[in-house]
Amino acid sequence: MFAASADNIVxxxxxxxxxxxxxxSARAEIAERMRAAEHAGDDATHAILHQLNASFITPFDREDIYRLASSLDDIMDFMEEAVDLVVLYQVEQLPKGVEQQVEVLSRAAELTAEAMPNLRTLAHLPEFWIEVNRLENQADQIHRKLLAHLFNGKYDAIEVLKLKQIVDVLxxxxxAFEKVANTIETIAVKES
Known part of the structure; x- marks a missing residue:
């Protein structure tokens, strides 16, 4: 179930x-598809939590299962919010650097999808959480550079507010990817 949730994040x-x-002109249609993917993510999260609540014995701690499911859901929520804001704010052009932010998120999504099947055996997971933490540090750097770019005086105040909210949500x-990685690390430590 976690693998299906992670595939949806991809x-x-x-x-x-x-x-x-x-x-x-194409962004509204992409936002609609993103909204559908976010709803599919909500359904996957609800299925995990339903199974958790119906199970007497769980493969690992209930709190960790809940935290992992919620964190995966948060990732999808943030990505959907970013797309929705671009459409709602009618942003014509995203600032240079947003593509780097999205590339980091895309790589973290792929790594997360690859890692989820390994929860059964807990094999090869340290490489996952180390790389996701490295990617999150990279995302922090990109975010700070984007903020500096937004505040350099080339944009009007309203545009800065719109763009800042989008890059902040990304x-x-x-x-949230780092939270997933940290939760998986906690699970691996507890189960080892």
Whole structure:
């Protein structure tokens, strides 16, 4: 179930990439597909929590299962929010550097999808959480550079507010990937 949730996040990250190359007329349709992916993520999370609540014995601690499911859901929520804001704010052009943010999220999504099947055996997971933490540090650097770029005086105040909210939400998605990695590390330590 976690693997299905993570695969859906990969779908979301691909939609983010697609948004970057789309003109404003195509963005509403991408946002609609992202909304559908976010709803699929909600359904996956609810299925995990339903199974958790129906199970007397769980493969690992209930709190960790809940935290992992919630964190995966948060990632999808943040990505969907970013796409929705681009459409709602009618942003014509995203600032240079957003593509780097999205590339980091895309790589973290792929790594997360690859790691989920390994929860059964807990094999090869240290490489996952180390790389996701490295990617989150990279995302922090990109975020700070984007903020500096936004505040350099080339944008009007309203545009800065719109763009800042979008890049902040993308940063929250990167933070949520780190939370997933940290939860998986906690599970691996407890189960070893």
């Amino acid at each position: 779908t979301g990250s691909k939609l983010l990439m697609e948004l970057l190359g789309a003109d404003s 940063e929250e998605a990167a933070d």
